[in-house]
Amino acid sequence: MSYAVDRRGFLRAAGAGAAALGLGSVLTSCGSGGQSGGGTVTLTWWDYFTLDNFQPAFARLVKDIESNVPDVRIERRTFPFADLDRQITLGAVSGDLPDIAIVDNVAMNSLGGSGLLADLTGRVEEWGQSGTYYEGPWAGCQVDGKTLGIPNNSNCLALYCNTRMLDSAGVKPPTTWDELADAAQKLTRGDRYGLAMSAIRTEEGVFQFLPFLWQAGGDLDTFATDGATALSFLDDLVAKGSLSEQCVGWTQQDVNTRFVNQRAAMQINGPWQLPSLKQADLEWEVVALPRDRTSATCLGGENWVVMESSKHQDKAWEVLEYTQRPSVLVPYLVALGNLPARKDLADTGTWASDPALRLFLSQLSVARPRQYGPHYADASQAVAVAEQAVLTDSAAPTAAAKSAAVKIDKALGSQ
Amino acid sequence: MGKHHGKRQGGRHTRRHPSSPSSRRRRAGYLFSLPGLAFLGLFLAYPLLYNVWTSVHDVDLGTLLGGASRFNGLANYRATVADPDFWHAVRLSIVFTLASLLFQFVIGFALALLFARPFPLNGLLRSLLLVAWLLPPVVSGTLFRWMLDGESGAYNALLRATGLGALSHDWLTDPSTSLAGVVFANVWVGVPFNMLLLLVGLHTIDPELHEAAAIDGASVWQRFRWITLPLMRPVSVTVLLLGLVYTFKVFDIIFVMTGGGPVDATSVLSLYVYEIFFRFFRFGEGAAAGLLLLLVPLLAGGLYVHRLRREGEAA
Numbered sequence: 001m002s003y004a005v006d007r008r009g010f011l012r013a014a015g016a017g018a019a020a021l022g023l024g025s026v027l028t029s030c031g032s033g034g035q036s037g038g039g040t041v042t043l044t045w046w047d048y049f050t051l052d053n054f055q056p057a058f059a060r061l062v063k064d065i066e067s068n069v070p071d072v073r074i075e076r077r078t079f080p081f082a083d084l085d086r087q088i089t090l091g092a093v094s095g096d097l098p099d100i101a102i103v104d105n106v107a108m109n110s111l112g113g114s115g116l117l118a119d120l121t122g123r124v125e126e127w128g129q130s131g132t133y134y135e136g137p138w139a140g141c142q143v144d145g146k147t148l149g150i151p152n153n154s155n156c157l158a159l160y161c162n163t164r165m166l167d168s169a170g171v172k173p174p175t176t177w178d179e180l181a182d183a184a185q186k187l188t189r190g191d192r193y194g195l196a197m198s199a200i201r202t203e204e205g206v207f208q209f210l211p212f213l214w215q216a217g218g219d220l221d222t223f224a225t226d227g228a229t230a231l232s233f234l235d236d237l238v239a240k241g242s243l244s245e246q247c248v249g250w251t252q253q254d255v256n257t258r259f260v261n262q263r264a265a266m267q268i269n270g271p272w273q274l275p276s277l278k279q280a281d282l283e284w285e286v287v288a289l290p291r292d293r294t295s296a297t298c299l300g301g302e303n304w305v306v307m308e309s310s311k312h313q314d315k316a317w318e319v320l321e322y323t324q325r326p327s328v329l330v331p332y333l334v335a336l337g338n339l340p341a342r343k344d345l346a347d348t349g350t351w352a353s354d355p356a357l358r359l360f361l362s363q364l365s366v367a368r369p370r371q372y373g374p375h376y377a378d379a380s381q382a383v384a385v386a387e388q389a390v391l392t393d394s395a396a397p398t399a400a401a402k403s404a405a406v407k408i409d410k411a412l413g414s415q
Numbered sequence: 416m417g418k419h420h421g422k423r424q425g426g427r428h429t430r431r432h433p434s435s436p437s438s439r440r441r442r443a444g445y446l447f448s449l450p451g452l453a454f455l456g457l458f459l460a461y462p463l464l465y466n467v468w469t470s471v472h473d474v475d476l477g478t479l480l481g482g483a484s485r486f487n488g489l490a491n492y493r494a495t496v497a498d499p500d501f502w503h504a505v506r507l508s509i510v511f512t513l514a515s516l517l518f519q520f521v522i523g524f525a526l527a528l529l530f531a532r533p534f535p536l537n538g539l540l541r542s543l544l545l546v547a548w549l550l551p552p553v554v555s556g557t558l559f560r561w562m563l564d565g566e567s568g569a570y571n572a573l574l575r576a577t578g579l580g581a582l583s584h585d586w587l588t589d590p591s592t593s594l595a596g597v598v599f600a601n602v603w604v605g606v607p608f609n610m611l612l613l614l615v616g617l618h619t620i621d622p623e624l625h626e627a628a629a630i631d632g633a634s635v636w637q638r639f640r641w642i643t644l645p646l647m648r649p650v651s652v653t654v655l656l657l658g659l660v661y662t663f664k665v666f667d668i669i670f671v672m673t674g675g676g677p678v679d680a681t682s683v684l685s686l687y688v689y690e691i692f693f694r695f696f697r698f699g700e701g702a703a704a705g706l707l708l709l710l711v712p713l714l715a716g717g718l719y720v721h722r723l724r725r726e727g728e729a730a
Contacts, residue, residue, distance in 0.1 A: 085693075086693050089476065089693075089696065092476075110476055110696055111476075113476070114476040116476075191566070200674070200676070201674055201675060201676035201677065201678075202674060244566075245585060245588060245589075246564075246565050246566060246585055246588045248588050248676065248677045249587060249588040249673070249676070249677065263566075374476065377694050377695045377696070378695055381690070381694065381695075384676075385678055385679060388590075388676055388677045388678040389590075389678045392588065392589060392590050392677050392678060394590050394678055
């Protein structure tokens with residue numbers, strides 16, 4: 001309680017402060033530009049790319065936009081990853097929202113039904129380039145038949161293998177669940193685990209779990225059965241000691257640290273770990289996630305969105321369209337180390353030659369978005385709790401899957 | 416303005432001549448308290464009332480923007496009370512609070528007795544202990560998260576080094592010990608506060624009482640039991656009430672250490688409310704649960720103020 005009150009109080013104070021300091025200039029420039037007719041429009045832009053190594057790419061993109069899209073200025077503001085969703089929500093209360101934003105693709109669930117995002121359907125149809133995107137990333141921007149965003153960049157999960165450990169154990173990179181279980185067991189030795197993955201009680205853990213559910217041939221609506229299959233597969237890994245029970249507390253960053261420190265022979269992780277792995281003293285390769293009934297991986301990455309509250313939606317769309325031109329998009333993605341969501345760019349840029357990036361790009365064709373509607377957060381929480389209960393031996397896979405399925409059905413059925 | 420003021424005062428003079436200076440003083444008093452009242456109104460009463468408003472409306476992400484949220488009476492409260500996770504959180508909060516208070520108080524009392532005696536470096540050690548209380552909870556939470564880590568944590572390393580390796584454990588990732596882990600960290604944070612207040616209390620006890628008792632042949636234990644403890648009662652109750660208020664709403668240290676997990680082993684009420692608000696975006700229900708969370712500290716705070724007033728009257 002006191003927390004909520006503090007936040008509100010803080011929000012108001014911070015909002016007033018921000019208005020006095022930063023937004024004042026935005027408003028004045030908007031005012032002067034807008035009223036003189038055809039003058040410069042200032043677009044505010046929010047994202048969560050706060051790390052230093054992202055800044056050159058964004059500085060260049062903003063400069064590109066300002067010099068090539070007529071009459072536009074960009075005011076970019078960054079927030080910590082965990083804060084952007086909240087900030088947009090709070091912004092909706094206080095009326096302080098940006099014109100455009102780059103949001104996590106999973107946020108389309110909560111934002112999609114909120115009426116906060118501008119409907120881009122008409123503009124996208126006129127633009128006519130939707131066919132150039134991979135199916136998963138594009139589907140992730142569609143909510144109730146409307147296009148509410150366009151992909152900014154995409155990523156997905158794959159399996160990293162420590163080649164030296166695999167060679168010395170005489171194991172080939174696994175391609176099926178059975179091979180994965182077998183390899184993980186053979187690679188486990190001393191304080192080294194065969195496999196590391198994140199099963200933390202947040203969306204990060206669910207992001208890593210969903211591929212197993214999909215590979216088992218199911219989805220959230222068949223969690224009682226296929227969820228149990230996926231859960232018992234992971235439960236076996238833990239029971240055999242191939243996967244540490246401690247993974248219920250690991251973020252994906254923790255998982256990568258284990259892999260780099262050679263405490264795990266294989267890890268499930270995304271392409272954003274590539275820069276640190278390339279600097280590490282370690283031989284590794286990346287392969288597709290092992291399949292069971294089918295191949296699947298989980299789609300990550302970000303989407304561009306335009307806010308419904310924006311007074312400059314035309315200009316905002318012009319900016320978004322400009323960023324999708326290959327001549328702009330490729331250097332931006334290369335500088336970020338991210339992958340394109342567009343099939344037509346597969347043979348340009350670093351991902352055309354780098355084998356690891358190429359592998360991740362190839363997996364985008366089986367990457368599924370977490371597109372389940374406004375109550376996805378409840379379903380996601382149920383999945384995370386079920387996984388944690390099974391891996392910590394608090395519940396059997398079938399029982400955990402069954403009780404999670406009840407919560408999932410309630411959440412997704414009440415849309 | 417000035418004229419008007421004078422006229423009104425004149426009117427008063429004719430009616431209530433003798434009380435005029437004091438009433439003027441009282442009016443000035445109200446004037447001086449205006450900034451404080453405005454501050455309280457703006458930053459306490461308004462958000463609180465807004466929260467009450469939210470708790471009886473159907474507010475979620477969808478209805479937030481349009482302002483189309485409907486009044487739904489006690490539906491949010493009913494939904495909260497019907498949620499088994501809420502009651503689970505209530506139980507956890509009670510266990511967390513009672514365990515924290517017990518250990519904080521006992522250890523704090525023992526340390527206060529120690530520091531009440533003069534010895535070399537007393538002042539320095541006492542100030543060093545306070546660091547635990549001064550550290551931001553995010554920092555202490557992170558510290559304990561690392562120290563209690565199953566694989567590379569300091570506590571397990573210590574246990575192994577002292578031949579007690581069999582006791583080493585995945586403290587925070589085992590649902591049966593993670594609550595104990597966060598209580599442990601919270602006790603460490605709370606001990607200095609308890610010690611400091613209890614130390615002040617110990618200093619108010621007249622040393623002559625102890626001397627007289629010693630002359631009469633009372634043992635150390637007897638003096639503690641029959642002099643220190645009874646005289647420390649008022650201070651102890653105050654310390655425990657304040658501790659209750661602080662501990663019941665602890666959020667940051669748990670959030671950093673376990674995020675409410677594993678499974679839901681450390682999802683105390685404050686984390687429950689946070690998740691309703693910022694993960695599920697059900698603002699109406701969150702506000703209702705939040706107000707229910709407020710009840711306990713409010714009750715404790717009321718008791719505390721009541722006691723203060725009674726002590727004031729007694730003095």
